[in-house]
Amino acid sequence: MSIPGFGGGDTSTFRPEDSIQVEIPGFSEWRFEVPHKTILKFKIIDGIGEIFGTELPLNVELQLTGVKYAIYAPLSNGCKLEYTTLQNKAVITNEDEEISEYLSNETQAQTTYINLHLGLETIRQETRDSNILNPKDLKQGPKVLIIGNPGSGKTSLAKTLVGYANKMDSRPILVNLNPRDGVFCLPGSISATPISDTLDVESTNGYGFTTTTGSMNHNPKQPIIKNYGFSDINQNLDLYKYQISKLGVTVLSRLEEDLSIRNSGIVIDTPPLSIKDFTIIENIVSDFEVDIIVIMGNERLLIDLKKKFKHKLSQLQIIKVPISGGVAEVDEGFIRRSQEETIKEYFNGNHKTRLSPFKTDIDAKDLIIYKAVLASDIASTLAFLPSADSYAADEDENSEVKSKTDDSLTKYYSLLTEPSSSNLDNSIMAITQLPQTNNSGKDLLNTSIKGYVHVSKYEDEKHKMKILLPFAGAFPKHVLISTNIGFNE
Numbered sequence: 001m002s003i004p005g006f007g008g009g010d011t012s013t014f015r016p017e018d019s020i021q022v023e024i025p026g027f028s029e030w031r032f033e034v035p036h037k038t039i040l041k042f043k044i045i046d047g048i049g050e051i052f053g054t055e056l057p058l059n060v061e062l063q064l065t066g067v068k069y070a071i072y073a074p075l076s077n078g079c080k081l082e083y084t085t086l087q088n089k090a091v092i093t094n095e096d097e098e099i100s101e102y103l104s105n106e107t108q109a110q111t112t113y114i115n116l117h118l119g120l121e122t123i124r125q126e127t128r129d130s131n132i133l134n135p136k137d138l139k140q141g142p143k144v145l146i147i148g149n150p151g152s153g154k155t156s157l158a159k160t161l162v163g164y165a166n167k168m169d170s171r172p173i174l175v176n177l178n179p180r181d182g183v184f185c186l187p188g189s190i191s192a193t194p195i196s197d198t199l200d201v202e203s204t205n206g207y208g209f210t211t212t213t214g215s216m217n218h219n220p221k222q223p224i225i226k227n228y229g230f231s232d233i234n235q236n237l238d239l240y241k242y243q244i245s246k247l248g249v250t251v252l253s254r255l256e257e258d259l260s261i262r263n264s265g266i267v268i269d270t271p272p273l274s275i276k277d278f279t280i281i282e283n284i285v286s287d288f289e290v291d292i293i294v295i296m297g298n299e300r301l302l303i304d305l306k307k308k309f310k311h312k313l314s315q316l317q318i319i320k321v322p323i324s325g326g327v328a329e330v331d332e333g334f335i336r337r338s339q340e341e342t343i344k345e346y347f348n349g350n351h352k353t354r355l356s357p358f359k360t361d362i363d364a365k366d367l368i369i370y371k372a373v374l375a376s377d378i379a380s381t382l383a384f385l386p387s388a389d390s391y392a393a394d395e396d397e398n399s400e401v402k403s404k405t406d407d408s409l410t411k412y413y414s415l416l417t418e419p420s421s422s423n424l425d426n427s428i429m430a431i432t433q434l435p436q437t438n439n440s441g442k443d444l445l446n447t448s449i450k451g452y453v454h455v456s457k458y459e460d461e462k463h464k465m466k467i468l469l470p471f472a473g474a475f476p477k478h479v480l481i482s483t484n485i486g487f488n489e
């Protein structure tokens, strides 16, 4: 039994007769896939083992479910672990129950990632030294953008780089621009999080909880979150690019304010991008003042990008790293299930940190709810609309939100004038930082996300919503954005 929010939880341990031992030779990795309906319990019993740059504690039982990971032994004497598997009764899927696992000594990619980390750390040290000697001319640490094909190991490399940086007392900002994933936030958002602690490998996705979730083993992280509202960047590319630029402004100003973050720089993880997406890549490079692009194994992309950025190569380094032989195929079903688990964990916690979400009924009449628009729905009218940049000039500060006909906003968000069960049931809504009294469309576009609620039911006759909040308390009187991310409790 655990006190909600104070950890503890499932304390069952290994039964030695059921456990299997694995010896990982030095510089090799044990690769394994655990379906969502199976739980892998394991502990490192000798040596040092790490998952994507995060060192695992010795003799501490950990548990994982719904993952495709590797435990790497970074020292020559290797490491030893023991594991057992159990059924995950909370999940019903038609996946196979068996875990698959194997040992591999083909870890040249990992060695390159470590060398890349050491290179970045050298730049960080030079930045620190320079900033001590020249406090009037402060420099910034490396700002690294990782790009590559689907499933080429971008996310694993981003985790590895921030994990190792953290070990060396650096505090880079981890930026996630893949709205499919939800990094310290829910899917549908992009985020930036200063990493000042080890990642929590046991949490869904392997990052950790955010500050909304209270006391726990790892320091909760405080991300800056921008709402996009979809999993797929092509559903409203203009909104996606707009939110990237706004996140870039916030991240760069955070770098200005905090010397340890400024010295450490940024690591940016992205959705799969190719040369066809050059304008997105170009936007990211300029919005985050990227100075190093790391390409996952794609020679052609390296050459094409070097050509396109020819004029910038004095400030921008473009390098290629190999793809790990361990990267696993991840199908749509697995991704969807992981998204569901991320949402479940946001509200309910996990086996270590149980949370007490709060169910309540609220009156929907007085709420202001926006929804991101699908690009396909506005394609025909787009040509007649002014751009977001011309927004400020057009703005009428005194107009009523509900009656506002704001053309530049309609490219990104539309006001949900008739909330109903058909557009809100089983959906995730983002709570913005914007008070309901603020009717500025520009502020709506520029606002960050405070947290999320789940709408389980909208009662059409009564105009009431049954909602789940991550914590008890009065429902915030803030503007809401209904996302396309569905979830069935």
Ligand SMILES: Nc1ncnc2c1ncn2[C@@H]1O[C@H](COP(=O)(O)OP(=O)(O)OP(=O)(O)O)[C@@H](O)[C@H]1O
Residues within 6 Å of the ligand: 029, 031, 032, 067, 068, 069, 070, 148, 149, 150, 151, 152, 153, 154, 155, 156, 157, 178, 270, 271, 272, 324, 325, 326, 327, 328, 329, 330
């Ligand atoms: N060395 C490894 N051993 C085992 N599994 C790995 C290894 N490296 C990566 N994986 C797994 O392979 C899958 C794909 O890797 P990852 O998510 O890092 O790729 P990605 O390029 O970010 O994918 P996407 O394009 O879908 O965002 C993930 O489940 C990841 O955990």
